[in-house]
Amino acid sequence: MNFELSKEQKDIKRAAREFAEGEIREVAKEYDRREEFPKDLWRKACELGFVGVYIKEEHGGADLGLLECCLITEEFWRVDPGCGCVLLSSFGAETLQNHGTKEQKEKYLPPIPAGEAIMGTAVTEPDAGSDIFGVRTTAFKDGEDYLINGSKIFITNGTIADYLAVFCxxxxxxxxxxxxxxxxxxxxxxxxxxxxxxxxxxxxxxxxTAELSFSDVRVPAGNLIGGKEGNGFEQIMELFNMNRVVAASQGVGVGQGALDQTIAHVKKRQAFGSAIGKFQAVQFKLAEMATMVEAARVLTYQAAWLLDNGKTDPKLIAMAKWLSGETGVRVTDDALQLHGGYGYINEYDIERFYRDAKIVEIYEATKEMEKNTIARQLLGRF
Structure with a gap:
């Protein structure tokens, strides 16, 4: 991999950073307090082309890659992880683009980057968790339709989505x-x-985030993604591989944002007659934090670049997701510690970042599942 971003990629990253600083920072704390999806912010992000950047031009997208999506995600999460989730308003469009019929793509894809529709993907169930083979939501034929019955839990965009890709x-x-x-x-x-x-x-x-229930929900047979039964496992695993890399970029973003806040804080915070940034113990901690963030960033970019070039490496993807999640949690923890008592109150953003970081170790497969994937790839069958 060429580790130097192209001029276009640097411009995209810079534009995402400017948008996040200019639009997200001032509203982040309020949306966190209200536990509310920022629809106005989402519409602005769509207008500027940040949502669903991987969607093809023929369907209204920018026709960019997963790496560009990760660059934008990182910069949004660097300013605020919660509001940064507006980028997940296209969650599942990847599956439609890669596997949907022509009619499905033309119907469901264009409204997403246009800011006219929000999409989600419903997989996790209350009694299944990470066990995809434990999914029991059914979709059985009834004439020309499917009847969907069952329940889902922890579904992103569940109450605001216009349509969902349901794993059945x-x-x-x-x-x-x-x-x-x-x-x-x-x-x-x-x-x-x-x-x-x-x-x-x-x-x-x-x-x-929502809990969903389906009671004889009638859906036309033409809504079966790809038009053929039995391909759901392949489709969802492909989506997981992509979104684990996106989640990794979230971990990089929250870690970098916490580091940024800490550098600014230790330069001005006085103790024992000096800025605490002059203390060697603080400098060593900053060095460790910065190194972890950079290592997670390089691994994430590499995983994204490989996927964009048609190479799926489950081990590398799992490494990127695990390390980035671990980095986000450890760096925000160290950042709060260096803020002292100030970090423990919500007047300072680091309090929110500390809470936000943990999710990267949980969704899109827990850190334990990622380690299982890495180990299986290393050991093979024996």
């Missing part, structure tokens, strides 16, 4: 368990669907 069990008797599942597009205004907002989250409170 369509053939429970298939001999090959990988062929039992399918992905189906479902508009959220259909009868039998309910979404309940989950409140009281530790962090990223500006991101909408």
């Amino acid at each position: 069990l369509t053939d429970p008797d298939a001999k090959n368990r990988y062929g039992r599942y399918s992905m189906i597009m479902m508009e959220t205004d259909r009868a039998g669907f309910e979404a309940s907002k989950i409140k009281g989250k530790l962090g990223i409170r500006a991101s909408d």
Whole structure:
């Protein structure tokens, strides 16, 4: 990989940084307090082309890569992780673009970058967690339609999405368990669907998270992504690989943002007659924090670049996601420690960053799942 970003990529990163500083910083604390998705901010981000940048030009997107998406995500999260989640308003469009029929792409993709629709993907279930083969939400044929029944939990954009890609069990008797599942597009205004907002989250409170229920939700058979049953497992694993890299860029962003705040703080904070930034112990801690962030950044960029060039490396993706999550948590913890008592009150942004960082170690597969993936790739069958 060429580790030097192109001029266009640097410009994209700079533009994302300017937008985040100019639009996100002033509203971040309020949306966190209200636990509310910032729709006005989302619309502005869409107007400037930051949402769904990987969507093809023919469907209204910028036709950029996953790396560019990660650059934007990093800069948004560097200023505020919660509001930075407006970029997840296209979550699942990757699957539609890669596997959807021509009609599905033309119907569902253009409204996303245009700021006319929000999308989500519904996979996790209350009794399944990280076990994708534990999914029990069903979608069985009834004439020319599917009837969807079941429940989902911790679904991003659950109460604000206009449509969802729902991971369903369509053939429970298939001999090959990988062929039992399918992905189906479902508009959220259909009868039998309910979404309940989950409140009281530790962090990223500006991101909408919900519990979903499906009771005989009737969906046309034409909404089956790709038009063929049994491809859901392949589709969702591909989406996970992409979004684990995006999550890794979130970890880089929250870590860098915490580091930025800490550098500014230790330069002005006085103790024992001197700025604490002059103390060797503080300097050593900053050096460790900066090194961790940079290592996570390089690993994340590499994983994204490989995917953009048609090379999927599950081990490297898992490494990027695990290290970036660990970095976000450790660096925000060190940052709060260096802020002392000031970091423990919400007048300082580091309090919010400390709460926000933990999610990167949990969603898109827990850190333990990432370590399992790495170990299996290292050991192979023996």
